[in-house]
Amino acid sequence: MTDRAELGSRALFELLETDVYVNHASLSPPSRPVRDAVAATLGGYASQGMAWYVKEVERRERLRDRLARLIGAPQGSVGLVANTSAGIIDIALGLPWQRGERVLLFDGEFPTNVTPWQQAARRHDLELVWMSADDFRTEREAALARLEAELVRGIRLVAVSAVQFTSGQRMPLEAMGELCRAHGAELFVDAIQAVGIVPLDVAAMGIDYLACGSHKWLMAPEGVGFLYVAPARADALEPYMAGWLSHEDAFAFLTRAPGELRYDRPFRTGALMAEAGTPNTIGAAGLDASLDLIEQIGVAAILEHVQAWHDALEPALVERGFESARMDTPSGRSGILSVRPEDPSQSPAWVQALAARGVACASPDGWIRFSPHWPNALDETPRVLSAIDAILADGGPSQE
Ligand SMILES: Cc1ncc(COP(=O)(O)O)c(C=O)c1O
Incomplete structure (x- = not known):
């Protein structure tokens, strides 16, 4: 039942x-269904070992599509990662930066959405520009005008949380996305305080990249999250985050006749490239079960x-x-x-x-x-x- x-x-x-x-x-x-799903996955491995893996590969495919639907993203644009940080680091490392480019961050944000950009700035000699996140709560129109003024001065990427973890302010993503598009900037969103509790539509909001963990509003175990990369941005990412599972046909050398062990297979593009190594199947099972409940309501x-x-x-x-x-x-x-x-x-x-x-x-x-x-x-x-x-x-x- x-x-x-x-x-x-x-x-x-x-x-x-x-x-x-x-x-x-x-x-x-x-919840009980999440615990049951985790136990069933462990039970599958306990009884079948590697033979169970196929079931989890299929689950991951379904799960990616399910998460994509939840945020209004097209199929193939979502990859499963360990947490929000992993997704942000993938983009901060993977963008083809030019020296001196400006990245706009928000004072008051959770550090997850700051540290990787600071690291990218150190590595690529970028300029960090700061605005106060809370200004968008207390004087939203004026803050949007200031954002536009910064965009006019030239911003490569704006990195913002969909919901501020302190005040609960839902940021005006649609307006921010529109401004970014109008001024040629990219929009990155940390969505962990939003997905599962507030509607999000990456296409309507003009979001280029989004990272999200699952142990909060998605009610899943820790250690599983996802990354979205807009199809139009996927090809530009550098493969700095790639690992053995980032290649197309990554399993060929394990399942086919000899001659398939190669290191030059093309990389999967966009968010799928971020799925670099053996995944957290237990967390994914929990997330799948939790989504059943969220989707019911x-x-x-x-x-x-x-x-x-x-x-x-x-x-x-x-x-x-x-x-x-x-x-x-x-x-x-x-x-x-x-x-x-x-x-x-x-x-x-x-x-x-x-x-x-x-x-x-x-x-x-x-x-x-x-x-x-x-x-x-x-x-x-x-x-x-x-x-x-x-x-x-x-x-x-x-x-x-
Ligand atoms: C806005 C925000 N981003 C990110 C995180 C966590 O990041 P991660 O999933 O990398 O642990 C939190 C809370 O833990 C948060 O409130």
Whole structure:
């Protein structure tokens, strides 16, 4: 029988001990179908060894297409990689840079989307240009105008996260993509805080490259992610990230008659070139099973449900003196609801005090971040508020 995912139901998460788990922006606990799929893959290898590998090769083909559909990408443009970093490093290393080219980064981003570009800058003598990510939340139109001014001065590539990990701001990707296209820049997107919770369409948004891990909103195990390269960009990538599986017909020398062991086979292009060595089949099995559940409900319905969860909590937090980072416009909202106390240095203590009362959330860079997903029930929010009121009644978290 297929397991059914139901909005607001934790029936498939029977091992989860926390009363209110709202930390999917950090890591999702695996559901029963994900655990079963991982166990089945291990069981297949345990009973059949190498003979099982064929099944996993077929699964990878299906999985790539499935992920491509989820982000509006054409078949063949998505490759499976270990994590977001791996995908970003592949592009930062693989672009044919010219000395002095300018790369636009955003202050406030998760370091995954900064370090590889800094490394590329050191290696190729590139110039890094910085804008504040938070300006797009607090003064979006002015920030877009400043972005355009930088593009006019000449930018080779803009690297941005689809959703900011601190504030939960959904970046204006469509507008950014349009500006990039108009000024001849390429657009790279770190999508780990977006895929599985907010709709993304790489074609409509003019995204050239996208990297994403799966242990957050895709609710899969760690160590499996994917990379998208727009078909029009695929041929230009240098094969610096290539390994033995990056070649076409990579298995020929293992399965055919002698004479096939060669080192000059052409490389697969684009994201497929990034699949360089033996893959994480266990993680892929988990991701496949998790996608079954997400697809049953649909990303748009999940986002609506999560917004209702945020709606129920946010005004009460503001009433209690917390500052909310939530944007007024729905298109700027994501799975993350972040608030902070008057003194943001208290946020980690708040998160610890909430954990002691059965609420799992996080405190990235001074924000208290609530990140519910499809299994979170709307009746959890009164329990979060009771925990907060109890902490306030004790004189605040630092008094605990
Ligand atoms: C925006 C963002 N990018 C990337 C990551 C993680 O990168 P990786 O998948 O390489 O560990 C995180 C969180 O861990 C994140 O919030």
